[in-house]
Amino acid sequence: MAKVLMKGNEAIGEAAVRAGCLNYFAYPITPQSEVAEYLAKRLPEVNGTFVQGESEVAVGYMIFGAAGCGERVMTTSSSPGISLMSEAISYIAGARCPAVFVNIMRGGPGLGGILPSQGDYFQATKGGGHGDYRVLVMAPDGVQEAVEMTMKAFPLAEKYRGPVMILGDGLIGQMMEPVAFPEDLTVAPSNKDDWATNGMDTRKSTEKNLVKSLFLDPKQLNDHNLTLKAGYQRMKEEEVMFERYNTDGDYKVLIVSYGTMSRVCKTAIDMMKQDGLEVGLVRPKTLFPFPEKVVFDAAVKESCQHVVSIEMSMGQMVEDVERSVKGRRDVGWYGQCGGDIPSPEEIISHIKSLLKS
Amino acid sequence: MAKVLMKGNEAIGEAAVRAGCLNYFAYPITPQSEVAEYLAKRLPEVNGTFVQGESEVAVGYMIFGAAGCGERVMTTSSSPGISLMSEAISYIAGARCPAVFVNIMRGGPGLGGILPSQGDYFQATKGGGHGDYRVLVMAPDGVQEAVEMTMKAFPLAEKYRGPVMILGDGLIGQMMEPVAFPEDLTVAPSNKDDWATNGMDTRKSTEKNLVKSLFLDPKQLNDHNLTLKAGYQRMKEEEVMFERYNTDGDYKVLIVSYGTMSRVCKTAIDMMKQDGLEVGLVRPKTLFPFPEKVVFDAAVKESCQHVVSIEMSMGQMVEDVERSVKGRRDVGWYGQCGGDIPSPEEIISHIKSLLKS
């Protein structure tokens, strides 16, 4: 298919449509409002539904209600809006409904700023909401991958019957890049008749379905949590995605970085190569499940002296990197959080300082 | 002072009053509604303020507004309610206001159940809200400690100008135990004139104060985040609290456990001692900052073969334990989440199975 030049936010909206998601509920917030603006035009063409909710809290539950009927559904927001959805995400996970959330991160905490950031890593991967649930989180590094991951998100949400999140940043949402759209996703959500409240007549059944997260009996609630845990375990076995860059040969330093930040790191790595300084990169594409083993293996390579997690945050993913490296190498953090993205030059000088010390 | 027999929830309310916190905003939720019911009677006696907010979202911002004036203020809630406050907590951290949050955890995710749980460890320690902030989290193991930590929380919140959380569970809230109240806290919050919106006349100034979290300039926002980070660094140096149990001699297994769960572990440890099986315990009293070094040192003790994080959750603190142990011992998890608290017998058989394997 020919490439088209698209803004990340619009491409995400188009990707949803091509993934067969015709139901979109959202509340405007910079830097992702273009998704809603695009879909407000696009969905009517395919008899889809767009509702601008009164708040992100309400949107979270519109998503829940729609997902509970077994329909593909998506919302998009940015950091503060996602915080307002955390109760809903916990409910959706608890009620085991498939739903796709997109967070185009901006600077925080609080109102913070509107420029790109990666400050919501913890919130996304450790669950912003209460209780024992995890969210499958994919982090694209550009518009093309944003499209691919968005289209993947729906079948994954249906496979695990839970929330899946695309974690992008303001740059990915605002930037235009050429995109080639994958094949449309034509398979409809399966087996929803087993659990969805899609109406007994619809599924020709006399048994009611319940979409709920309440289990007053402690034994039942524990079993329910064990079922969820088993799903997260399976994600760790089947869904880990990552990319390695310049890790075939020897390298003195291993960078772990994701999303927009990882692109800058690659530029830095290429520049350092010019000066004969070899640095490797592992880019997690799934933040949960986190590529623990890949990071460990890359870190313990003979030649590797330091591991550094480079983030557009004050150091969040670095905790998962530490866990993965198991003390076999010293693990550090480098980054900024405010909207400015560390430049290749800044990264290079940090890496050199590591090697000096 | 003579001991009094009090419910944890009521004791927490009384502790706030004795800490000079006369401002309380809350929304009812089991299993912590007794805090509000107690303070609704108690605060009028001391000309304090209690407002039942219309929702936890609103309560979060009532707390913000009050804290922004430099007044001591507290709210209490339980898991879903705390999720609804996550945006507010992020704002309060971003605007650097001192405020005390109490989470009497119940089973999750979603509506889950109302019985005791520790399923909100991630939410509390990794920040349920968006952006780079941390919350100082203290976890009491009974009514006496709930009182002491609540009274400590206010000066700590003022020292670091940010949110401080007491993370209890339904049992601690509902149980009655004898309590001895510490001395009343008589020192008023200091230096609020430098930042609080308490009125220019009040502080005899012609300079306005701003309570805000917006920094449109990326450089400023980054600096702001570095300031916050420095505070969290200082917490790690100055505020770590923990207890060791049966760690003086040798032990084959190290348990890391907190709150109510740790009491059951102690019973189990005593019982195993009877059978000549030595097991040590580290009980984090602060969950953030986490007693990383203490756990590491206790884990690498010659005699120690296994480390196990025992939680009323599906395994959350275990990630911090893994980080702390740095791969020097295998780290496992044991627990339940639903309301039933693992019994000493269950813990013992798990420990024995570890040693068999």
Next chain:
Amino acid sequence: MQKEVMFAGFGGQGILLSAKLLAHAAMKQGLEVAWVPSYGPEMRGGTAYCTVVVGDKRIGSPIIKTPSHLVAMNRPSLEKFAPDVQPNGVVLINSSLIPVQSGRDDVVELIVPANEAAIELGSVKCANIVAVSAFAAKSKMVDIDLLRESVKEQFASKAKLIPLNMKAFDKGLEIAEKA
């Protein structure tokens, strides 16, 4: 040495209060104590129960699956909890509402027609006081005089109720002795 007693009955039978009185007396006696209620909607119209744990050192796990003693104020409670009571424990049976017995021969059964006794004294409301004093006398879990004081303190605010409850208290002791 640690002892536990489970109080169980319908909501409204004053279960939590009698448990609290026992806990309070134990505290006055200088013992460690924990009072652990059941809570939540499942109680609505259903069974209310509460455990009191008393010991000479700090209470470890306050969650007790096999208590030393049981005070059963209605039939479902007896049927639900009697099997868990430790051998030689006291099982108080409110015979006013429970026509049956525990069906165990390794425990000390204490048959107390608490409701009748209370009604005789003037109000069914004080059945829980009859029960707790009878239980304390039989189990010796706490000092009787301290328990009596605790009852007085409890009703200090509604002084006119004290005489009734004192009568109930002595009635309980009397029943326990006779038993």
Next chain:
Amino acid sequence: MQKEVMFAGFGGQGILLSAKLLAHAAMKQGLEVAWVPSYGPEMRGGTAYCTVVVGDKRIGSPIIKTPSHLVAMNRPSLEKFAPDVQPNGVVLINSSLIPVQSGRDDVVELIVPANEAAIELGSVKCANIVAVSAFAAKSKMVDIDLLRESVKEQFASKAKLIPLNMKAFDKGLEIAEKA
């Protein structure tokens, strides 16, 4: 080989569009490209700018602090960004609104009275087209014919605007040649 150009001016001058046209042409040419706008309230009534990065391999960091070229449509933009342009880069100066020059002797200055030219052609709106074609001709960043096509496509929906913009396009080329 990677080249970057910063387009800058007031909101409403069509900055983002001319940048998009360039990016689009580059894409058609089979090059890798990223179009990176500034966004957010600070733009309100203020300066709008946009970077286009074009290269033969995947664009790494799309955030460019020292672009190869600059298209400055108003004075604040020129003053803000001219110092960052790489040596030998093209600096287009919209002389209709900018009475001054870049003050640099190591760059290629391209003086384009874009507004006047556009007004002559019938509408100030097409000043951005004049500018982008002039810039492309001078910088050779993209193939001129592909860029012309992109302009046509852009206005396909408002066909009656095409002739005007084609005139503007050619005017830009003409200015660039003369310069």
Next chain:
Amino acid sequence: MGKTFSKPEALSDAHTHYCPGCTHGIIHRLVAEAIDELAIKGRTVGIAPVGCAVLAYNYFTCDFQEAAHGRAPAMATGIKRVRPDLVAFTYQGDGDLASIGMGEIVHAANRGEKFTTIFVNNAIYGMTGGQMAPTTMPGQRASTAPFGRDTAQTGMPMRMCELLSTLATPGYVTRQAVLKPKFINKAKKAIKKAFEYQIENRCYSFVEVVSTCPTNWGMTPQNALKWAEETLLPYYPLGEFKTPEA
């Protein structure tokens, strides 16, 4: 002149957990009767609130979702927007709907979402043990208003029918009660009508039902009915506040 009477099909055999004399049970039955009479059980989805009716999903025989506290109207919106052919109703208490759920109910009503709300006003937070609700009467005691509701501090009780009927979007808004058979029969008609408006895709429909909470009011079921009639009805007058026709 005799009548037969039996449990509607839309109600399950489960015994409710409601306190003796709690009128939630009556309201459940009226909803179930409407579902039976309209023969919509097979395409109905109920949305349970967080409140004493949280377990409503056990008592009905149709599909059910369980909402978070106050958010049932947003969930119903999600359901109806993606499945307009389904019939959706929210069953919400006064704390759920009038306190935490204020934003959701006002906006769902104003968007004219095609679902039905059964609003159970018992002037208290029942499930959590009798805290003050927005609908609690002046001077009425509640566990968080131990000296009685002080309107100087907490304002006047919230009247949702009055509030919602001011919205410019057409809708059906009525207040009913289940305090005596006469009221119950009227309430039943109103509930059925509300579902009919939905099925005809006419408008949003809202039926407030003045109910009792003997347990947290600290009254016998009989006195609760009496108190409700004497104290609540004067402030919460029964009747139709808005119809799509008007």
Next chain:
Amino acid sequence: MGKTFSKPEALSDAHTHYCPGCTHGIIHRLVAEAIDELAIKGRTVGIAPVGCAVLAYNYFTCDFQEAAHGRAPAMATGIKRVRPDLVAFTYQGDGDLASIGMGEIVHAANRGEKFTTIFVNNAIYGMTGGQMAPTTMPGQRASTAPFGRDTAQTGMPMRMCELLSTLATPGYVTRQAVLKPKFINKAKKAIKKAFEYQIENRCYSFVEVVSTCPTNWGMTPQNALKWAEETLLPYYPLGEFKTPEA
């Protein structure tokens, strides 16, 4: 018969970031004039919304807090409950107050919180680029209503004065405009009165101000004033909807 005129003290020297002809600036000035005339600058705390007025704290010379989107009334509640001696006002847009902030404004008004709200109704989400607001007019185009607001899908525009004036708790509720000097002078009086009610600890006070958004309406500032007067005022009539006396 000439007049002098100068910037009120409660306004800072900072130049606003507002678009040319945006009437937010006029409303800022009116609030500042009221603060000056009542000489309360030293005990006033403003609460900035999330909206184009998010930077209001830069433009006033009194203490300011910056709220989260829609939550200003809850923050003002917090302020006034712990410091009743302070004067607090929230300055909120229509997306902020009537959409996400519906629950907070209704409940603050119903509790009768003693603060003042300045509600800037420009029928659009300004800051985020012209998305539909609850106040957007039928048929009016917005970036999320590209074909114009379809009331069948989104309902009718929300009228906050009409809604809030139905609450039983006493309060001051008025709608004003700043579309021409005559309106501006009236609006100024209303805003001052609103602060006076607060200072007397009388009641909650709410002043809606019909405003413009030339940028997102896609109009010149002049046409924006004209459109607002012709299109908004008929649906949003000016006047006093409620006074504590009545």
Next chain:
Amino acid sequence: MAYEHVIDDERCKGCGLCVDVCPKDVLEISGKVSPKGYFPVFQARPDDCIHCALCCTMCPDVAITITGTADENKKEKIKET
């Protein structure tokens, strides 16, 4: 046609609401506690019952049903209980 008025002891919570609405004063709360701990209602004067179903209408727990029957004996049977 005849009617059968049946009270389900299992469902009845003894709230007494039916007792008050019965125009014929047919119903009374029994003295013996049900396994669930309630004192269920019973027809103290079944003969007086006119099967108006007001008790059914008022019952929150759907504990009362009235079924039509052609068989007179059935009706008798109830009498005896």
Next chain:
Amino acid sequence: MAYEHVIDDERCKGCGLCVDVCPKDVLEISGKVSPKGYFPVFQARPDDCIHCALCCTMCPDVAITITGTADENKKEKIKET
């Protein structure tokens, strides 16, 4: 007493709202762009100004001030500008 009508070019955003409300048609938008990129307003016919302050009332940017002054020359000065 005389008045001084001053327009602050720095604050003026050239929105023109003042131009329309001026009863005496005193104001006009100037052709030269300000450093901020706006075309500020100026008094084209200062003599006609009656200092009614309507322009001040309408100005969203408080760009116009009118100060009272005793000094007649001041007034002249304005004329010349």
